[in-house]
Amino acid sequence: MISRWLSIGAIVFLVGCASHEKSVGKGLIVTPGGSLPGTVISVNPSARFAVVRFPIGQMPALNQHMNAYRQGLKVADLKISGPQRDVHTVADVVAGECRVGDEVRAD
Secondary structure, three states, rough: HHHHHHHHHHHHHHHHHHHOOOOOOOOOOOOOOOOOOEEEEEEEOOOOEEEEEEEOOOOOOOOOOEEEEEEEEEEEEEEHHHHHHOOOOEEEEEEEOOOOOOOEEEE
C-alpha cells in the first residue's frame, strides 16, 4: 500500500517537473509621455515671477510645481500661479533663477 502511494507521488512529482520550457515573450516597453514643455518668455527677477508660454491646449493646472532647465540643467523651481491667457501663464520663482528661453516642464 505504501509503495503504491510512493509510486503515485513520484509519478505526480516527475510529471509536474517535466514541463515544457516557457517561451519568453517580449514585454511591453512603456516610456513616459513627456510633460508639458513650456518656454520662459519674460522674467521679473525682483518680483520673482516669470511668464511662460505653453503649446496650444496644454496649459498646466494652477499651483502645479514645475522646473526650469537651461541646457539640460535644472536652474529653478516654479509654481504656476496665474493668470492664464491664451498660451501664456505666470509662474512664481520658488527657488533658483530663470532666464528668457529656459525650458519649463513638470518632472
